[in-house]
């Protein structure tokens with residue numbers, strides 16, 4: 001990506017963006033409670049894995065949504081993207097978490113960047129997937145598919161990273177350095193996602209992560225029984 | 233309270249009114265009121281330090297107002313459903329009228345900086361119960377600076393207790409100085425902890441100017457009659 005990132009991309013990637021992201025840990029809380037992540041090394045592994053699976057899936061759909069938004073696609077296209085991402089998100093808990101963040105981001109976006117594209121999308125999918133909504137905002141504010149992919153891929157790891165700081169009391173400088181080391185992977189993944197941005201929704205890649213699926217479901221179950229501080 | 237009119241070094245023509253009073257000890261009503269729109273429930277925030285009696289007050293208000301207002305409750309507890317469970321056990325509200333919000337270890341963020349999760353919970357309750365008149369949102373216990381965003385609530389109550397020491401009101405902070413109502417709870421414990429009520433109340437009024445202060449004990453008056461009256465007044469003002 002040679003273009004400078006759009007200001008909207010920076011705002012959407014900011015942890016202070018008021019879209020409800022701070023209550024989600026992307027499976028990290030469950031991984032911590034099962035003893036799978038207890039220190040920096042585990043966290044680095046968790047984030048690298050998350051980036052290449054859930055992060056890549058989000059990036060692929062954000063890129064496709066940015067591409068679609070820039071072309072003001074017909075509403076049926078938004079329905080198709082929504083259904084295809086649903087099909088690639090096997091657990092109800094993850095679908096709910098994605099839609100909760102999509103709805104939250106939409107609420108903020110309608111105030112910040114109202115547009116006919118956003119109105120179209122929300123008319124057919126009032127609780128959109130997070131990646132699709134973030135991509136659509138990029139595409140409707142002049143951002144490109146690669147930027148949309150980079151933002152969503154980054155969000156897929158930055159949320160769990162800050163959850164780790166809060167849950168495990170890890171050194172924030174060290175955690176930030178773990179994120180920074182993912183830089184080259186993020187760039188590569190965003191560029192790759194941009195290459196499929198114009199594909200038909202059904203043809204988009206479908207990376208999966210059964211471990212994250214299981215963690216999400218376990219987290220949801222434990223909500224009912226014991227202490228959980230994050231919504232996912 | 234009058235706006236901050238003073239003469240400081242602005243050169244000639246300096247007799248002006250500051251839009252905001254920067255004196256941390258000065259209290260005044262929040263000028264930037266959220267407009268409670270007709271057709272949705274009145275949203276009341278209840279905040280304050282850990283253990284001051286927020287859930288107990290919420291339960292009291294449900295008991296006192298449940299028969300006359302269609303109401304529901306959102307709890308924000310880092311300990312997940314504990315507060316909601318308490319309300320259910322207390323039998324003051326049907327379980328489906330209580331939504332528990334998880335705050336990701338940041339109770340103040342969820343009521344102030346990023347109110348998304350709470351707005352979602354309110355939306356869900358309003359969809360489930362069309363015609364809701366009052367939604368009480370209880371914050372997770374936090375510090376004296378944690379206040380609700382005006383984007384989330386129409387009015388807010390800040391609850392402190394005497395067991396925290398009689399110094400609390402004079403420490404100030406946005407909760408004490410700007411909340412629409414300050415409740416000093418657990419006055420039954422004042423003697424036991426050596427808290428001087430006269431000092432506490434005087435400090436509270438000094439910090440808050442014209443804003444109201446209510447002292448109460450929920451063990452003595454479990455239905456919180458004075459606070460319930462205040463809430464009735466606020467809800468009626470919008471309905472009118």
Ligand SMILES: Nc1nc2c(ncn2[C@@H]2O[C@H](COP(=O)(O)OP(=O)(O)OP(=O)(O)O)[C@@H](O)[C@H]2O)c(=O)[nH]1
Pocket residue numbers: 280281282283284285286287288289309315371372373374417418419420421448449450451452
């Ligand atoms: N003696 C006395 N105890 C009270 C009073 N009000 C509440 N309590 C008790 O204080 C304790 C804490 O009350 P809660 O209502 O749970 O306090 P809270 O502010 O909701 O606490 P968090 O949500 O954990 O921050 C409980 O054991 C209550 O029974 C009161 O007026 N007098």
Ligand SMILES: [Mg+2]
Pocket residue numbers: 286287288309315370373
């Ligand atoms: Mg409580």
